[in-house]
Amino acid sequence: MGISPVRLTVTEDDLRRLSPGAGRPVLDAALVQLGSVMAGKMTERKAILWGHDLQRTYADSVSRALALAEAPTILRMQGHVVRLLDIIESFDLGTIAQPGGQGVGSLFKVFNRKVDTMQELETARGELDQLVRLMSGGLDELLRLREEFQANARAQEAMAISIEAAALSALYLSEHFNAEEAIAGRFVERAMSLTQTLAQIRGDDSLRTAQVDRPIRMIAAIQNVTLVSVPDLLTALANLGSLRTDRSVTPTEASEIGFKLRHITGQLQP
Secondary structure (H helix, E strand, O other), X not given: OOOOOOEOOOOHHHHHHHOOOOOHHHHHHHHHHHHOOEHHHOOHHHHHOOOHXXXXXHHHHHHHHHXXXXXXXXXXXXXXXXXXXXXXXXXXHHHHOOOOOOOHHHHHHHHXXXXXXXXXXXXXXXXXHHHHHHHHHOHHHHHHHHHHHHHHXXXXXXXXXXXXXXXXXXXXXXHHOOOOHHHHHHHHHHHHHHHHHHHHHHHOHHHHHHHHHHHHHHHHHHHHHHHHHHHHHHHHHHHHHOOOOOOOOOHHHHHHHHHHHHHHHHHHOO
């Protein structure tokens, strides 16, 4: 009869000797991982694949984060922001302010993209109102997107514990199987690879934070612009549109509208 395989007996002190700074969750996870190892059944193939699934899961989560960053909601909102800025930056108050609201700009419309006639001002005002409605309607989607970013970030943080534990376990196993050079060598390689993956996760902490915060920053900007700044601007533009054709915009009126335009631009630009 053959000898029955025996599970490894590993203590916390064994692991602390290899990694004195390891935290309790890492040590507990490593003890669980090592508790499943049957000493008599270890092969080079098993050593090569040690922790491989953890690294693949992390790679999938990175791809997931990149996909979320390019989600249709983000791209659509960015498109609305770009269009709103394009309209805001196209206002030519100096020309609009001339009596009659036409100005010399109307003679050169084929050559510019400026809003420099009262008719164009009305058209732009209508599109601004449309953009406000579209951007306000996307806030729930942005909140759901933030929740997905948060869930993905939490998953990566949990993976960090498992991956650090797998690296520590691989280091222990490289010593345990030191009499079997091929297996020991593979475990050393896996310990190094897993440690590199752990460093990537730790190094991406600020990126994960930025990804989670991005929808909130976008929501805050959209709320401030769509609920406060743009309605205020639309009111001012409506007042311009109601001017008599023989009365030009005063420097004070033009200055106030210019300030409102710059304020909106500052809120939306990164």
